[in-house]
Amino acid sequence: MRFISNLPIGRKLALGFGVLVVLILATGLDGVRDVRRMEGLIDAMAAQHALPALDLREANVQMLFTSRAVRNALLDEDPAAVARRAGDIARYDSAFDARFASYARAIVREEQKVMARDVVARVARLRPLEQEAVAAALAGHPETGRALLPAMRAQADSIDAIFDALTASKVALMQDEIATADEESRDAVLVMLAFLAVATGFAVVTALGIGRPIVRGLREVAAAADGLADGDLRQRITVTSGDEVGQVGRAMTRMIESQQALAQVAAGLSAGDLGVAPQARSEHDALGHAFTGLHATLGRLIAEMRTLVEAARQGALATRADADRFAGAYRELVQGTNALLDAVAAPIDETAQVLDRMAARDLTARVQGRYAGDFDRIKGAINTAVTTLASAMEQVHVAAEQVMSASAQVAGGSQSLASGSSQQAASLEEVGGSLQSLAASATEGAASAGRAQQMAGAARERVADGRQAMTQLSDAMDRIRASSGETAKIVKEIDAIAFQTNLLALNAAVEAARAGDAGRGFAVVAEEVRNLAIRSADAARSTAALIEESVTHARLGVELNATALSRLEDIDREVGRMGEMVTTIAQAGASQRDGVAQINDAVDEMNGVTQQVAANAEESAAAAEELSSQALVLNDLVASFRTGSGTDRAEAAPSGAAGPARRRVSPARALAGAA
Template sequence: MLNDIKVGIKLIGSIVIVALLATAIILYGAKVRHDYINKVDSVHRKYEAGILEIGNMKANLEKMRGDIYRYINVPADRQKMAQSINEIMSSVTKSMQTYKDGNIDAEEKKIIAEFDAAWPDMQRGYKAVMKAADEGKNDEVKSLLDAGNYVFAARVKTFAAISNLNSVSNNDADIKEAISKSAGFSGAMLIISGIAIAVIIGLVIVMTLSITQPLKKGVLMMEELKRGHLSRRLGIKRKDEIGLLANAMDEFAEHLQQNVISNMQQISEGNINIEPAIIDDSDEIGPALKKMVETIKNLVNEVNMLTGTAMDGKLDVRGNAGKFNGAYQDIVTGVNKTIDAMVGPINEASEALEKIAGKDMTARMMGAYQGDFAKIKESLNLAVENLDKALHQVAIGADQVASASVQVSTGGQSLSQGASEQASSLEEVSSSLQEMSSMTKQNALNAREAKGVADQARGSADKGVESMNRMSLAINQIKTSSDATAKIVKTIDEIAFQTNLLALNAAVEAARAGDAGKGFAVVAEEVRNLAMRSAEAAKNTANLIEEAVKNSDNGVHINAEVLKNFQEITERTNKVSQVVAEIAAASEQQDQGISQVNKAVEQMNQLTQQNAANAEESASAAQEMSSQSEEMRSMVAGFKLTASGDFNQNLRSGGPSGHRLQNTGMPGGSSGASGFQPDPRKVIPLDDRDHEVLETF
């Protein structure tokens, strides 16, 4: 039931209970004092002046004892207390002299002698105590009042002498009755004070434990949250502010574990078909997760659209980079630039091949490209240049065919053998190119997979940054709550201080009450000790709260460091994603280039085998070469070559080209060797259309 009461109500209730107990004790003590004074007054009125003087001395000594403690502890009243103490000293001395002048017996004289020996020492000691207090020598004050010091001994002897005189003088039944009643009142006061002290101590212990124990559990849970351990729960079933705070912390940890962390794990595993829960309009975690999932979905759809259209041969389609921000926008922009980089050289190569198909051998790729595109450009230009040179040589050879036809039959066998060797070499080259193509495709596949992993890592890092921002806000809120609790504990400490002052004032009043206030003075001292213990407990509680605040600050600093690390991970992941994208694009371009070269080698192999077959038949076709040479000249004249205008004009007019094969060592002046012996391995065929054009020769 106590745990369901608000902390403020419990604190106010405790203060009210303490105040009521203190009021009851004070009222009862006042009644005891009043009854005792009335009884003493009646006895004094009944008996002689000697007994009255003894009572006055005893009361004055008790009052002086209280005044000296008030003089020590209340500097503002020192002047007043000094005057009171001096007046009491004079009054006690005067009363003792009056008592001596009365009718006293031998026993009383002996007791008076003991008083006369101790009383001057007590006066001198009290004056020394007041002087030390004025000079701020608290240790000396304590030393003078401690047992074993001459001041303490003189005070004991003085009080003993007065008590002995009182015992000798008070033999009447009324006096004994007054003393008996006083003792009864004192016993009752002790019992009531003991009960009140027990209640106050129990109340303080219960209040302290009801605050410190759940706070310790909360500190332990915050330390677990700081380490990323989200499974710990407080499980405090209370309805006060501490219970509400504990329930809020449990719900916060549960939300982080069941919603935020679960969604982050699914996204890290590639599952983006999730719907993060949004608690209310002020929720920031849910909308952030939902926006992140939608952004990743849009990015995946955009990339899938680009890859699909590229696979369908629609290279004019581009991704909408304006739909994204930051690194996501860079990814779409990078894919667009990759497609642009691929389309440029492909279009120029297509235009060059169309010109070549139109028999324009001056066509070249002129664009500035890098990497595999530069290799494709060089290969195509080299192929066209070789073809141009070959046609040029064919034109020259056409002039020499007539004179070289005799040698064709002789060289046919050599040409056939060389073609066979070339075909074997081309088969080996084709096999190597196929292997290289397979490895290039695998590299491209691995690069795309690495890019996907890098994108997932970047997404996870972004989620980590958002989550750490939320956690930092929660820790700051907990720190604010701890500061508020510290203020409450400070209020408890101030109450303990006020209770201490009340106990001090009660001790002063007890001193004024004389013997009747002895018991009350003991109770006041106990209340003061209790107040000091309450202040100590409040101080310990404040230290615990301060430690909790420090831990919260430490959690904020560690959270900032983790947030910085997540940001660095995000930056490096973006860089890795860009590099992997470039590698993937380069691998795909390399695969395309190798595929084209592989096709060219296969065509060369087919052409070489065909040449070998033709070489075997060249002997029988030697007679036809002469008639075909003129036809060949006419065909070559239809091409636009890079040779000079005179050369092309000679081809069209049928005149000499300026280059002839020399016939040496052969009868009839025929050529002994041909000046044109092209190496088939250097002739790189282009595509099927170019192959068909060559076959028309």
């Protein structure tokens, strides 16, 4: 295995695939041989068994056709049809002879040959009978031919039995051949599977033996390359084979070691450690030479930066670095640092001068230099701050003068407000007395409305009771009318019974008259019954008349009751509306009472507020006098600053003070007038 692992990859693949191709060819040749053998078996089976079996079956079919044609000829009465049947029989016999002769030529077993000769002999005995029967049918004597049918049927049955035996024998031979073919097919499959198993096993062993070391080594090298591409220099390759993969692994190991050394140098440079100097591996090591030059350049650059930083710490902003010692971007970096110091020092100097003048209360100083970027923003911010401060001082001066004028006006207005507030308090006391009288009247009105609401509710309840009683009365009248109707029906039934009784009495009298003396007593009874029936009919008619009159009076009572009920419902609705109106009046009275109470509370609160306003007005007058004195002090302080517009301020001060004074007078006068 060590020898194979040290072979080049091309030779490994050629060796493995060569052996695999040989095994595949052997498997294919064995398969072709087996297929050819199976084709021979199939051809032999078809020639010796399948085709003869088809000939035997077809001969049997032709014999059946002959038997059917003979029967049809005996059944047909048309001579032309019988003649056609005779032609069909001759054609069927010829086809039978051809098929059976083809079958007989393919017979290989002696017992089958014996049965075939027996079939030929029996057919030879059957055909004369068939010909005789057909001839009788052609002669117009089908009954003679039908007499031959039992003999023909016996011959045909014996032939069918021999055909069945031949078919069974042929089927048995075919099954034996099929079993032999199956056995040979299984043997061929087993041999082919053995070849395939050997080829597959060798392929697997070859793939694992050749591919696994290659794949393992390539994966290890690829993983190391991926880690190296991601900047991970902790990769370690353990491939030791002598093929191309081992060569790549050893080359990658040297490259990783080189990168680790350079990374150590770069880490020292990034950490500011210039003590680790890079070493070039050869004269062609461009990266090593580049790191050596970078190390020297960074050393000089750091030395210059240290000089500038130390000078800046000492306040020597005029110190500059030597840009001639560098080239390219490093030279631009040093020059940019010098320019940065120049740009920083100039605005700092001028800003310090402006701040010195501001400290001396000179607000006319400004930064005049031309700067860019944030320095221009600083310049604008300082100038804006100075300008804003100067403007604020001027506004404070003007405001102080206005405060002095306004404080005097506030003092006067506060006195007027205090006087007006006292008068307003007296008026509010009078209003409070009137509101108390109004509150008492509103309370009495609300109580009266509540009593009226209770009376309206009681009236509505009584009306509702009356309406309910009328409704019950209407129901009772309806029941009376219904009972009267039922009674009238009963009376009518009694009248009908009396009428029938009268008829029966008349019939009984007639029968008694027919009976003579024997029926005289029965005639007397019949007469009495008839009289009772007449009296019952009269009483029933009188009762019916009275009931009809009662029903009429009950209907009238129901109608009058309905009218009274309608009137009570109208009264109920009116009483309801009156109750709603009284309720509304009661609610309005209660709301009026509550409103008067709220107004009374508000007047009391206004009285207290008015007294508080009067006290506050007196305090405001005192505060205004104090404010005037403080404004005078503030005005003197602001006048000590130079803002660059002192003359304009002096001229504009009177008018500036007068304007705000007039604006502040208006609220005071308005307050005094309102009081």
